[in-house]
Amino acid sequence: MSTATYTVKGMTCGHCVSSVKEEVSEVAGVTSVEVDLATGLLTVSGDGPVQEADVVAAVEEAGYEVVR
Known part of the structure; x- marks a missing residue:
């Protein structure tokens, strides 16, 4: 099992969270x-x-950006 953590830029509400979860x-x-x-x-x-x-x-695809 592997785990990775990313920082996502642009999320402002619960709908944003749902969109990212669904796509990922x-x-x-x-x-x-x-x-x-x-x-x-x-x-x-x-x-x-x-x-x-x-x-x-x-x-x-969900409309947000991963910050590196």
């Missing part, structure tokens, strides 16, 4: 997605390695 949940290998609106942190867990590029693409 669809990434291959992802088993758990947690989003903290207050801190902007996205924590992604998977059975095996989850590709960072896929997570970033999913966040962008």
Whole structure:
């Protein structure tokens, strides 16, 4: 099991959180997605390695940006 944490820019409400969770949940290998609106942190867990590029693409698809 692997876990990675990302900072997401642009989330301002519960709908934002839901959008990010929904998109990231669809990434291959992802088993758990947690989003903290207050801190902007996205924590992604998977059975095996989850590709960072896929997570970033999913966040962008939801309309937000991963800050590096």
